[in-house]
Amino acid sequence: MKKLFHLMRKRQGAYTEDRKERTEHRPVEEAPVPEYLIFPLSMHIGAPTKPIVSIGDHVKVGTLLAEKDGMISANIYSSVSGEVVDITNHPTLNGDSPCIIVKNDYKDESAEPLFDPSIELDPTKKLQLIEQAGIVGMGGATFPTSVKLSPPPNKTIDTLIINGAECESYSTADHRLMVEYAEELVEGVRILMEVLSVNKAYIALETNVHESVAIMQAAIQDHDTIEIKELETIYPQGSEKNLIQKLTGREVPPGGLPADVHTVVTNVATTYAVYEAVKLGRPLTKRITTVSGEPIKEPKNFWVRIGTPINTLIEACDGFRSSPGKMIHGGPMMGKPLTSGRVPITKGSSVITFLAKEEASRSERTPCIKCAECLHVCPVSLQPILISNAYEDGDLDQAEQLGALDCIDCGNCSYICPAKIPLLDNIRAAKQAIKAQKED
Template sequence: MKIHFSFMRKQAGIFPEERKKTTENKPIEKAKVPEILIFPLAMHIGKPAEPIVEIGDKVKIGTLLAKAQDGISAHVISSVSGEVVAISTRETMRGPGECIIIKNDYQDAREEAINVSQDELTTEDKLSIIQKAGIVGMGGATFPTHFKAKPNKTKPIDTIIINGAECEIYSTSDHRLMIEHAEGIVEGAKIVQDIMSAKNVFIALEADTPDCETALIEKMKKYPHMTLIVLPTMYPQGAEKVLIENITGREVPSGGLPADVRTFVTNVATTNAIYEAVHLGKPLTERITTVTGHSLQIPKNLRVRIGTPINALIEECGGFISQPGKMLHGGPMMGIALKSAEVPITKGSSVITFLEPEEAIRENQTDCIRCSECLNVCPVSLQPILINNAFERGDIEEAERLGAMDCIECGNCSFICPSKIPLLDNIRSAKIAIKARNTG
């Protein structure tokens, strides 16, 4: 095991005031399981899963509720035992979507563990287990892991980066996971390395988490080939393309993927889930979620069953001491505003943030003053104001030509803009319009 303190090759970024102190030293607590759980069929990137249960069916923890379609898709697995009471459209993190609704019987009956042979597992065995477990990227991207990790002979991976750079300003779920489950992260990294036959393994975190550094170093001692990278604290240090360039010096090309520069990046939570699936036979039925904000009585890091509605977590945190101004899936930099606390926690829910009214106020927009600050802070070297302008005048082709699809949606441009132009909102809308145009 080696430790390396890295300088930043990619300097573009910002230094927002962090709000982690309310939860960073709070151990993970197990959240109570509610009576009703909601399982969206599209809690991952790609095709929605197809239901294989019907209303009235009895299920257990680990029961397959909906099967992945061919291609990019992922299984949806029950996190509770009980009865399927509805299959209907509900509000989700991604807007209205079809969901399977289960009434908890509070028995916690479980399916048998995913078949884990005592013999040495092949690459195909490990990928099959990861697929059966329903694992997707848990840092927020939610790309199906069995598909992403499949070895590609034409683009062999030589470098793996395990991403523990938790830069969203309120989130501490990965922080606590690295302290309390360091072994699972390190062993999961070894599994990924074996699958991809990669030479280099880096576990990356930021300099403001020395307690995570200590925990990981202890568990990495048995793997001298792994390197712990400590990066300067900057937003968005944890963005995939930024990590790759700062650690390896490689730059992902426009329109490209990390595989184009022989690199594979995955979140620490995903890596721990891989360990639990392959070594312990556990499907992905729960995750660590930070529930935070000054309006909450007791912000917490919670081990939450997937499918739990947010209102149950509000109760878990003692309710509100003041009326929040906005509820976000994510944090204030990249988060999506939610309209309902009945929305369920999904595989990519690392943090739920409640902003106070003064934090949620959107200041009045004024004309662009041509300061170019949005260009200076863009970590992928885009021109956010030009993409924004193209979208506003309806020129979707020009927005695409300017590289809108390369935007990592970090929110730096909106944060820094003195004119308070909603740059990120408009670029997100441009990306949606580009996808619709190219598929329609």
Template sequence: MFAIFSKLKWKKEGAYTVERKDRTEHRRIEDASVPSELVYPLTMHIGAPASPVVNVGDTVKIGTLIAEKNGAISANTYSSVSGEVIEIGSRPTVHGEAPCIIIKNDFQDQRDAPLYANDEELDPQKKLEIIAKAGIVGMGGATFPTRVKLSPPKDKPIDTIIINGAECEPYATADHRLMVEYAEQLIEGIRVLQEIIPVEKVYIAIESNAHESVAVMNKAIADSEHIEIKELETIYPQGSEKNLIKKITKREVSPGQLPADVQTIVINVATTYAVYEAVRLGKPLTKRITTVSGQPLKEPKNLWVRIGTPIESLIEDCGGFQSMPGKMIHGGPMMGRPLNSGRVPVGKGTTTVTFLAEEEAEIDQRSPCIKCSECLNVCPVSLQPIMISNAYEKGNLKKAEKLGALDCIECGACSYICPSKIPILENIQKAKKAIRSSKEGA
């Protein structure tokens, strides 16, 4: 496993990781370069892939709908540049080869019409429709369609919204910089959420190591009675939904339940900003802030990135490499996915792109389990990770499911804390995939 995590310390339901935020936490957000070709996967969200509504040869503008949501759990996709559709075909994505729309940038930055007319009255239902139309999904990495999250069953009234600014991946600072530089817009985004779901309380969750964002956001909410900052311990994975709900509201989201079952909704800060832009400004989701960091990079940065920008373009914006990277990760080293191509584009859920040095990416040799129980202690959802891993390796999917494999949030703390270097998370991920496949085939 990664050498930088070889000495993790833990407490019940969490781990203390080695922080690497100092490389970018004080760097202001810069505009990323816009490449000549942008790639838009049709799978930038949980649920059914979006369906193309453009053809090769069509001209588009910033904010032109290029792929339409396909069912309730899906999301629209918009062009982030003006130009021409030159291909609809398979390209490398974070999830492997997948169908994409490729657009050639004309560098004119012409913008399409806004999502709604200036004189249009917006009631709560209309605001929900705008959020759906804008293609907004969970931008903390989960990519669940936001409109669905903001439409809980009528028999489950929501009384609490948690704005998730607890950015617990070791290198990630995109949400931190968003709070520091765009606090007023975030508060306006929270007001939009309150207009859609009137709640008694809104909490903004921030880890205690993010001193600057805590100070700025406290100042921003000075005149807001129903909004409160919750400064939380810096521990991984503090930003997981169930953890936040338990820490802030003392409510327990049981296995199989959703936050709405305990009258709570959790929305990431970047998602909140996108809601502000959609409902207040009429802009669909076409860009996001991404942290690009790691020892091999010459100049790690926080960047405003047009969705569809290949990662290789961000590497150039950071001055290239000062040393050979050992691993490139979409996300952080704890929950991120390894990448083998810089052609993979930035999607709606690309919070961070992390580069590890060769010595950091070295994989230690596996040894037999010593029954230390550290993976049980560190699990934030109180599972028995090694037991699930063992069941999978023995081919016993029924036992893996009974042990709660499907409830795993894939934070990776179990693998990183394991002194025997057993690929616990990898086994659980495979178990989940196999269990779901068997259910679909039944």
């Protein structure tokens, strides 16, 4: 692939060209609500949900469609009122997968709140409510939030980090959330601190988002236990392990989790969803999504009902000014290519990116020149070329020993590689093969 960004050498990161200018000052607007909404049974890490509705059932905004199946899973709620018309396979981010299809009646009838918001809840009840609301990591990881907030008894948490370091080049969803909903976000932070019983929280932002930094600073002025931390604008500044090391000096061990170093990290969108669940009794049914890229005529930030097909958002942006070469769920660095606009927005859809044909075209692969650039830019200090070689040689044991499972899928290695070796593709494939081997 042609190099989309100008990448300068930097240990554990790379400087990327900022493409946020077309949406960073665009207020969030309500996306059109389509006639049919698609709810994949798996829009989170972990086990797919189990449908609890049947074809022909009437649902409301906030009706539970599918319930979690096991600890690592998350409830799914309807984002419109209408009728369940099918439960079938449909194009999703992960290929054709089982989905619940709801036909919108455009009445927007709402189900009862998850609880009476006038009742004060204790921390245990608040945690249960976060689980009930179906909240997951909304920065893209989609790990169930209630599980993250429930570490084992031997792993005491003393620090909360709110991740506002939105490092993908086109994404401004988190930035606009902080600009327009700062007070609600701070309340979400306070709720998370109470659930975790911690006395210190950091809100991490990159230095290139001046407007949101100033607004968040003003929002926390009466909260001395919450601190804004401005970090260098470098990719991938927003990775969990990177943030923890920068803000606390602690290093998550290989194969470890943030809880191993007494820390929990949540995305700002996740934090807002926590606020809505605990203060308003609302389950997770919508999110802010950026739609951007050079081919898009009018890039925008949208409040999107979960289940909305991407085609609906393309139309709301007045279509394309030039034919796109690639559509990506996420950003150019970590995102996954999509082949259909019928794929729905899900809980982890922070940005949909469109690349021009010249940006998306692939360059011919050549032999490795042993420049070590992929080592310089790896944020978790791996040796991407060696993992890639091991995978291509069919040596999964060697790939695992080299730390393939610790890769955070940032994509720095592939974009910096002058030989155009598909390092990230190979490492992702190695991770999948290793996990499949362990399951067998």
